[in-house]
Amino acid sequence: MQILIRTDASTKIGSGHVMRCLTLADMLKEKGAKIYFVCREMEGHLCELIETKGYQCFRTFNVKQTFDQKQDAMETLHLIEINGLKVDLIIADHYQIDEQWEQVVRKAAPKVMVIDDLANRRHDCDLLLDQNYFNKFETRYDGLVPAKCRKLLGLKYLLLRPEFYEDNITEENTNESVADVLVFYGGSDSTNETLKVLDALNLVDVTSLTFHVVVGSSNSNREIIELRCRERNYHFYVQINYLAQLMRTVDLALGAGGVTMWERCFLGIPSIVTVVADNQRESTEAAADAGAIWNLGWHECVEKEDLVDIINRAIEDPNGLKEMTKKAKQLMQSDIKYKTHPVVEAIMEILGHGDGFYVPKN
Known part of the structure; x- marks a missing residue:
C-alpha cells in the first residue's frame, strides 16, 4: 500500500500542514503503508525533517509567488512516474490546491484524500478531513465535494500524535x-x-x-x-x-x-x-x-x-x-481512546482494508 502526501511548509505558510501530515504518516506506517512526500523547497521548508522521520521526500521547484496548480499537478505526476511508484492514495494538505489539481493527479491514483479547514473551494476527492470544531461544522462542505465523498468532520478526527x-x-x-x-x-x-x-x-x-x-x-x-x-x-x-x-x-x-x-x-x-x-x-x-x-x-x-x-x-x-x-x-472528549485512529480507519476502508480496525476503548 503506497500513499503519497502533497503538502508544504515555509516561513510564510508555517509548519502546521507538514506536522499534521507527519502524524498521519506515522499512523499509516504502523498499518504497513509506504509513505512518500512531495514538497516545495521554499524558505523554511521542512524536507529534511520529513527525511529524518524516515520518509522519502521528493522536492518540487514550483516555488513561484503565484502558485500554478496545473504545473504542480503535472510535476507531481512526473515524480510518481520517474520513481516507479504505484500509488494507491494521494493525500493533499494545501490551501492552494482544489479540484483542478485533484482531477489531474487522479491519473496516478485510484483514491484522493483532502485535508482542509477553509471550506472555501471545491474538491474532487473520495475522503475529506476537517478536524476542527466550528458552529454548524457538519454542513460546511455541502456542495463543495462530490456526493460520494466521505466527510470526516470535527474534533473526533483530530490528528494528535501518539504521545x-x-x-x-x-x-x-x-x-x-x-x-x-x-x-x-x-x-x-x-x-x-x-x-x-x-x-x-x-x-x-x-x-x-x-x-x-x-x-x-x-x-x-x-x-x-x-x-x-x-x-x-x-x-x-x-x-x-x-x-x-x-x-x-x-x-x-x-x-x-x-x-x-x-x-x-x-x-x-x-x-x-x-x-x-x-x-x-x-x-x-x-x-x-x-x-x-x-x-x-x-x-x-x-x-x-x-x-x-x-x-x-x-x-x-x-x-x-x-x-x-x-x-x-x-x-x-479527552477520556475516549481509540485502538486505531478513526482517520486511519476511514483510509483503510476506502482502500479496502477496513473490517474492525476502529475500536473505541473507554
Missing part, C-alpha cells in the same frame, strides 16, 4: 496556583507573537513562575528569542519532539489557534489564544464560546497591554482555570 494519548491526565487540574507557563506560537511564528509576549512579561510579576518558551526551527527570530530567554532565566526549546510531555507540566499556556490549540485543550491546559491566521478565526471563536480558552482575537489588534492584563487575570483566578480545564476536556 498525547499516552498516560493522558483526565482528572481536573488540582493545582491551587499557576507555577509553570508555556509560550508556543507554532513552528514559524510569522507574526512574531513570541517576542510580543516576552515584552509583556517585562511588566508582569513573574518571580513565582517558570516559563517554557518553545519555537520551531523555521522561526526567523529564534536567536533573539533565545537571548531574551537567557536574560530572564526562561527555559528555551527549539523544534522539540516531546511537546506533549512538556505540556503536561504546565498550568497555563499562551499560543496561537489551530492544531496546537486543540492539543492544549485535549490535555486540559487553560490557554490564552491569539488568532494568527484567517483559518483560525472561526474555530478559535467556537472554542472560546465553549469556555475552553480565552480568545484575544486577531494578532494585529493584540497589544502588549492586553497580554499583561489577561496574564495577570489568569494568575489571580485558579478556580477559573480549573473550570476552563474541565470545559476543554469535555469539548475534546
Whole structure:
C-alpha cells in the first residue's frame, strides 16, 4: 500500500500542514503503508525533517509567488512516474490546491484524500478531513465535494500524535496556583507573537513562575528569542519532539489557534489564544464560546497591554482555570481512546482494508 502526501511548509505558510501530515504518516506506517512526500523547497521548508522521520521526500521547484496548480499537478505526476511508484492514495494538505489539481493527479491514483479547514473551494476527492470544531461544522462542505465523498468532520478526527494519548491526565487540574507557563506560537511564528509576549512579561510579576518558551526551527527570530530567554532565566526549546510531555507540566499556556490549540485543550491546559491566521478565526471563536480558552482575537489588534492584563487575570483566578480545564476536556472528549485512529480507519476502508480496525476503548 503506497500513499503519497502533497503538502508544504515555509516561513510564510508555517509548519502546521507538514506536522499534521507527519502524524498521519506515522499512523499509516504502523498499518504497513509506504509513505512518500512531495514538497516545495521554499524558505523554511521542512524536507529534511520529513527525511529524518524516515520518509522519502521528493522536492518540487514550483516555488513561484503565484502558485500554478496545473504545473504542480503535472510535476507531481512526473515524480510518481520517474520513481516507479504505484500509488494507491494521494493525500493533499494545501490551501492552494482544489479540484483542478485533484482531477489531474487522479491519473496516478485510484483514491484522493483532502485535508482542509477553509471550506472555501471545491474538491474532487473520495475522503475529506476537517478536524476542527466550528458552529454548524457538519454542513460546511455541502456542495463543495462530490456526493460520494466521505466527510470526516470535527474534533473526533483530530490528528494528535501518539504521545498525547499516552498516560493522558483526565482528572481536573488540582493545582491551587499557576507555577509553570508555556509560550508556543507554532513552528514559524510569522507574526512574531513570541517576542510580543516576552515584552509583556517585562511588566508582569513573574518571580513565582517558570516559563517554557518553545519555537520551531523555521522561526526567523529564534536567536533573539533565545537571548531574551537567557536574560530572564526562561527555559528555551527549539523544534522539540516531546511537546506533549512538556505540556503536561504546565498550568497555563499562551499560543496561537489551530492544531496546537486543540492539543492544549485535549490535555486540559487553560490557554490564552491569539488568532494568527484567517483559518483560525472561526474555530478559535467556537472554542472560546465553549469556555475552553480565552480568545484575544486577531494578532494585529493584540497589544502588549492586553497580554499583561489577561496574564495577570489568569494568575489571580485558579478556580477559573480549573473550570476552563474541565470545559476543554469535555469539548475534546479527552477520556475516549481509540485502538486505531478513526482517520486511519476511514483510509483503510476506502482502500479496502477496513473490517474492525476502529475500536473505541473507554
